[in-house]
């Protein structure tokens with residue numbers, strides 16, 4: 001396909017979740033080893049938000065279009081009210097929950113909405129039957145604290161992607177926790193470039209409607225049902241030839257791979273994957289190659305296998321190598337945006353050095369970024385971003401304030417420094433001042449970003 005001006009104007013935009021003021025370590029995610037092992041540690045929300053913003057600026061400076069998604073309001077008073085807590089005002093609801101159900105308050109206070117790879121699944125307009133960009137917020141039913149996110153995610157996405165001629169917004173996939181959907185973290189789009197039609201790869205952990213005897217034997221929960229992924233592809237009007245559904249391996253889930261983006265990363269025509277990522281990985285990769293070749297005759301998928309003898313599953317999870325972002329700098333030239341932890345684990349460092357030096361793949365440079373505040377909760381570079389492929393008209397319709405550039409970046413840094421604490425322990429979540437501070441911060445942020453009135457709270 002030759003690139004006409006309208007096609008070359010199609011680009012992938014990374015929308016990163018801005019870390020919220022209540023970022024803390026509550027040990028809420030069973031099966032996510034980092035979250036489990038940091039339970040009760042003292043966090044630094046200010047540093048977390050600044051680390052996230054620094055990543056956004058690094059990407060923007062590399063010429064990769066970068067935008068931001070605002071945090072959710074936490075503690076989630078509406079969720080506490082739904083659990084029966086009441087009082088004359090929100091501070092009273094908070095006090096009652098802190099006294100009678102501190103664990104529930106912990107879940108209602110998580111800043112987990114920062115990991116926007118789990119916010120939604122997105123289909124670009126070039127792939128959808130009706131020519132609009134489609135969004136389905138993830139239902140996140142597998143974890144209580146994350147199940148509070150979809151309502152705000154829907155409000156935020158509708159406010160930013162507001163033009164209904166260009167954008168279509170769906171309801172989250174319904175059903176119980178059996179039909180878990182964790183969004184783009186279990187989805188990758190492969191294509192010769194952003195402008196080409198994409199092969200959408202959906203990775204699932206279980207089939208909810210299969211007989212219990214047919215379920216994988218798991219130590220940790222599977223968070224994605226194939227039925228949920230199929231529902232999203234169907235609702236978005238994706239042609240059958242452009243959708244592939246592949247099973248995660250039980251070994252990976254049991255090693256702490258709670259999302260596919262902890263064990264594989266795709267970008268354009270490259271898929272970097274661990275050999276133990278899938279059930280029968282060689283057959284899975286062969287099926288991807290043939291679906292890709294059928295969609296794009298004359299093109300080949302560059303599937304880069306990382307052998308377990310180079311990087312063990314345990315080192316993959318510890319380093320979050322596969323949670324790196326792979327970004328296109330120029331046609332045929334990509335950078336790996338990796339967590340700093342990858343540089344410190346010898347097997348992973350050696351593998352990355354070889355990957356960059358190998359002229360047979362387009363990955364020619366690596367940036368190691370310090371995202372330790374988020375990493376301690378199991379959130380690396382790729383968890384923090386939602387990829388939205390947009391053409392020029394779609395980009396032009398967005399509020400200007402959501403883009404990260406030389407004028408918005410310093411404003412957001414100043415905003416974080418003004419509002420965020422540099423220390424937070426789980427006990428601090430009961431502090432009514434934290435609720436008030438967070439709401440003041442978010443109210444100001446909506447003005448900075450120009451996204452309108454997206455939050456349900458009233459300032460006291």
Ligand code: SUG
Pocket residue numbers: 024025026027028029032035036110112115117118143146185258259261262377378379380382383384
């Ligand atoms: O859902 N951690 C998140 C991390 C999400 C990572 N996202 C991707 N892989 N795309 C989760 O497990 C921990 C919160 C706590 O324990 O306080 C948490 O929710």
